[in-house]
Amino acid sequence: MTITGEMLIGASAVRGTEDTFQAINPATGEALTPTFHGGGAADVDRACTLAEAAFDTFRATSPEQRAQFLERIADNIEAIGDELLQRANAETALPLARLTGERGRTTGQLRLFARLLRDGRWQSATIDSALPERTPPRPDLRMQKIAIGPVAVFGASNFPLAFSVAGGDTASALAAGCPVVVKAHPAHPGTSELVGRAIQKAVADAGLPEGVFSMVGGASIAVGTALVAHPAIQAVGFTGSRTGGLALTQVANNRPQPIPVYAEMSSINPVFLLPEALAARGETIARDLVDSLVMGVGQFCTNPGLLLAIEGPSLDKFRAAAVAAIGGKPAATMLTPGIHGAFTKGVAKLADINGLSQVGCGLEATGPNQARPAFFEASAQQFLADERMHAEVFGPSTVLVTCRNADDLVAVARAVEGQLTVTVQADAGDHALAARLLPTLERKAGRILFNGYPTGVEVCFAMVHGGPFPATSDTRTTSVGTTAIDRFLRPVCYQNLPADLLPEAVKDGNPLKLWRLKDGELGHA
Numbered sequence: 001m002t003i004t005g006e007m008l009i010g011a012s013a014v015r016g017t018e019d020t021f022q023a024i025n026p027a028t029g030e031a032l033t034p035t036f037h038g039g040g041a042a043d044v045d046r047a048c049t050l051a052e053a054a055f056d057t058f059r060a061t062s063p064e065q066r067a068q069f070l071e072r073i074a075d076n077i078e079a080i081g082d083e084l085l086q087r088a089n090a091e092t093a094l095p096l097a098r099l100t101g102e103r104g105r106t107t108g109q110l111r112l113f114a115r116l117l118r119d120g121r122w123q124s125a126t127i128d129s130a131l132p133e134r135t136p137p138r139p140d141l142r143m144q145k146i147a148i149g150p151v152a153v154f155g156a157s158n159f160p161l162a163f164s165v166a167g168g169d170t171a172s173a174l175a176a177g178c179p180v181v182v183k184a185h186p187a188h189p190g191t192s193e194l195v196g197r198a199i200q201k202a203v204a205d206a207g208l209p210e211g212v213f214s215m216v217g218g219a220s221i222a223v224g225t226a227l228v229a230h231p232a233i234q235a236v237g238f239t240g241s242r243t244g245g246l247a248l249t250q251v252a253n254n255r256p257q258p259i260p261v262y263a264e265m266s267s268i269n270p271v272f273l274l275p276e277a278l279a280a281r282g283e284t285i286a287r288d289l290v291d292s293l294v295m296g297v298g299q300f301c302t303n304p305g306l307l308l309a310i311e312g313p314s315l316d317k318f319r320a321a322a323v324a325a326i327g328g329k330p331a332a333t334m335l336t337p338g339i340h341g342a343f344t345k346g347v348a349k350l351a352d353i354n355g356l357s358q359v360g361c362g363l364e365a366t367g368p369n370q371a372r373p374a375f376f377e378a379s380a381q382q383f384l385a386d387e388r389m390h391a392e393v394f395g396p397s398t399v400l401v402t403c404r405n406a407d408d409l410v411a412v413a414r415a416v417e418g419q420l421t422v423t424v425q426a427d428a429g430d431h432a433l434a435a436r437l438l439p440t441l442e443r444k445a446g447r448i449l450f451n452g453y454p455t456g457v458e459v460c461f462a463m464v465h466g467g468p469f470p471a472t473s474d475t476r477t478t479s480v481g482t483t484a485i486d487r488f489l490r491p492v493c494y495q496n497l498p499a500d501l502l503p504e505a506v507k508d509g510n511p512l513k514l515w516r517l518k519d520g521e522l523g524h525a
Contacts, residue, residue, distance in 0.1 A: 001080055001197060003087070003190045005034040007217050008200050009043060010050040010210035016043055021219040023189050026340070026369045027093040027333045036189045038218025044181075044226040050211030051150035051179035052232040057209050059147040059177035062504075063512075066175060067114035069206045073166055073174075074107035076198035084194050088160045091188040093333040093369075098296065099161070106161040109168055109459045109480075113175040116482045120514040122175075124491065125505040127518040139496045142506035145489040147177030149234030152227045154248075155185035155192060156239035157335050158299045164188070165195040165215060168459070168480055169237030169262075174212070176488040181233070183224045184217040187336045192217070221247075228252050228261070235260050235488055239301070239479065242266040242392075242470050249473055262487050263473040264466070266392045267420040268305035269454045272409065272437065276429035277451070278314035285425055286321035290329065292453035294362070294373050297332045298396030299339070302421050302454040305392060307400040308380075308412055315402065322400075323360035323375060331365035331372040334395065340369040346393035347374050355382035356389055356399070371395045380408040384415055406433055413437055418468025418475065419445040421454040444468060446478065 006013040016039035023032040061069075077084070085099045094102075116122055123144045131138035151173040156163035163169070165182050173180050184192035196215040203212050216223055228236055228251045236252060238245050238261060245263030252261045273285065292304055309315045334340040351358055355378050362373035373396040380403040383389050389399055403409045422445040426434045434450075441448050446467035457465050463481030466472045472479075477487050494502060504512050510524055518525045 001083060001194055003034060003193050005036040005189070006193070007037070007039050007043060008193070008196045008213075008215040009047045010214055011200065011204060014039070014043060016040065016218065018222070019219055021186055021189075023091045023187065024337065025090050025093070026336055027367065029368050032090055032190065036217060038220065039216045039223055040218075041222075041226045043216055044223060044230060047181045047214035047216055048150060048227070048230040048232040050214060051181055052211070054179045054209035054211030055147070055150055058179055058212050061177065061208070063117040063120065065206070066177065067117040069202060069208065070110045070114040070117075070171065070174060072202035072205055073199050074110040076202050077103065077107055077166060077195060080194055080198060084191065087194060088188060088191040091191055092160055092335050094160070094296070094335075102159060102161045105459060106166055109162070110166065110171050112459060112482065113171045113485065116485065117175055120505070120512060122482070122485050122489070123505045123514065125514050125516040127506055127516060129519050130496075142494045142497070142502065143491055144503055144505040145491050148488050148490050149178060150232050151178045151180050151488055152233045152236045153180055153182045154224060154236070154238040154240065155182060157185055157187050157339065158296070158301070159239075160185070160188040160191045161195065163239045165192045166199055168484055169239075172484040173237065173488045176485050178235075178488045179212045181227060182213075182215045183227055184215050186217065186219045189217055224248065225251055229255060231255070231257065233259065236262065237479065237487070238263040240265065245473055260487070261473055262477055262479065264301060264420070264479050265472065266470040267301055267467065268390065268392050268416070269302050269419055269421045269423070270306040270308060270413070270416055271304045271423040271454070272413070272425065273307060273309035273315075273318065274424065274426040274430035274433055275310055275312065275314060276427040277425040278309060278318050280427050282314050282318035283321040286318045287325045288453060290322055290325040292455045293326070293398055294329045294332070294396045295455050297334050297371050298373070299335055299394065300455045302457060303396070304423065304454055305398050306416070307398055308403060308409060309400070310403050310405060310409060319359070319377075319400065326360045326362055326373050326375050329362040329373045329396075331362055331370040333367065334369050334371050337369050339394065340371060343371050343393060343395035343397070346391070346395070347397055349388065350374075350376055350393065350397070350399070353386060353388055355379070355386065359400075362396070373397070376400065377402065380404065380412050383412060390416060406436070409433075410437060410440065413440045413444065416444060418471045420465060420467045420471045421445055421447045421449060423449045423452065423454050425451055446471065446475075
């Protein structure tokens with residue numbers, strides 16, 4: 001498959017005229033061919049107009065038709081073969097083994113949403129039968145969820161496949177019946193084009209309207225701003241920085257018709273190291289935590305950026321083991337020069353804070369855009385007094401907060417911002433303290449882990465990858481797992497509709513064989 005540097009607007013490949021840019025190999029600094037041609041407001045308008053024109057036809061497709069469409073996309077991505085992995089490796093410096101796994105996650109979540117569509121529970125079909133003899137009479141009321149409208153999706157820098165053009169936001173929006181316009185990330189435009197063409201082919205092969213999928217691009221923020229501002233767009237999926245997510249949210253809120261922005265933005269993912277666990281296995285926890293910290297050069301939204309423990313001999317042993325482990329970790333190449341620059345500045349800012357000491361670091365960098373792992377420490381009192389210590393540093397950097405007692409530990413838990421994850425390392429003797437912490441942790445995070453490490457997000461039915469602000473812009477939602485489809489659906493109630501006009505999901509006789517709530521009873525009636 002040839003990479004041309006073009007955008008994909010409906011069934012067409014379009015060479016933008018607003019700007020040109022090239023992908024950069026972060027490991028070498030080399031500019032990669034071809035040159036990409038970014039679009040402008042006219043290109044965005046064309047893509048969004050096609051999406052609006054496709055909406056009613058696409059949302060009227062059956063769940064089975066959309067399930068087969070998602071499976072076609074997965075098959076087409078796999079059919080690209082090693083070319084996709086090699087291009088992604090050149091554009092991101094991510095290892096081929098990691099990218100192979102990420103491709104599997106990408107196709108796996110597409111197929112998971114196909115399974116969800118066939119299951120049918122996502123429609124929340126509900127019937128309250130008429131009660132004409134009641135005073136006052138109750139009308140016949142039936143409810144299902146329908147697609148919200150065309151969706152804008154922004155590709156993420158740190159997952160060029162699983163959170164990008166055919167990632168979870170796109171998969172869940174398409175499953176809901178929403179056309180998608182993707183803003184490709186400029187750091188991996190070749191990878192994005194390859195995947196975009198796989199989706200474009202699936203649209204054509206499925207006989208769907210061309211506006212079901214488009215992909216626009218550009219190195220400036222103008223394309224993304226125009227996309228969110230376009231009146232056809234009814235929701236936005238975004239993974240990236242807090243600055244970027246809040247900027248898009250402001251654009252969405254300032255529209256004549258405001259729309260929801262589902263932005264995953266900022267999280268430092270606290271890890272609570274409780275005393276009995278540290279006493280029993282503190283040195284093992286230290287080594288495993290450092291491995292989690294440097295995984296993917298720390299470029300995971302679930303990276304453990306904050307550690308909390310109570311002072312004592314067990315913490316001393318943990319600290320020594322962690323410093324030794326991080327001291328042997330090599331510097332590694334980050335995704336882009338910009339991300340590396342931000343990491344370097346973030347670590348420097350932490351190093352300048354009074355009361356925050358750097359107690360460990362990794363090996364020196366040996367090449368361009370390499371991040372050296374960093375380990376800082378402060379007391380609970382210092383941490384609570386200076387909010388600069390609470391800031392996310394995207395990369396392999398963490399802060400250990402030492403607490404005098406359980407009260408300090410609870411106070412710090414209450415002070416941190418909203419998080420994607422909170423982890424608790426606890427043995428049986430810690431359960432009373434863990435129970436004291438849990439109500440606060442539930443208020444602070446979307447996912448609470450015990451005796452694990454936050455890096456690694458399973459794509460499944462129960463997963464929540466979301467959390468209170470600033471982890472996400474909407475604490476009620478998740479961007480991973482089947483519940484992600486709810487972001488792009490809305491409920492509609494039908495009152496006293498003639499039987500022949502009712503949607504299939506709520507017709508008498510249950511022709512789709514769905515699980516339905518009928519007169520308060522869950523079943524297949």
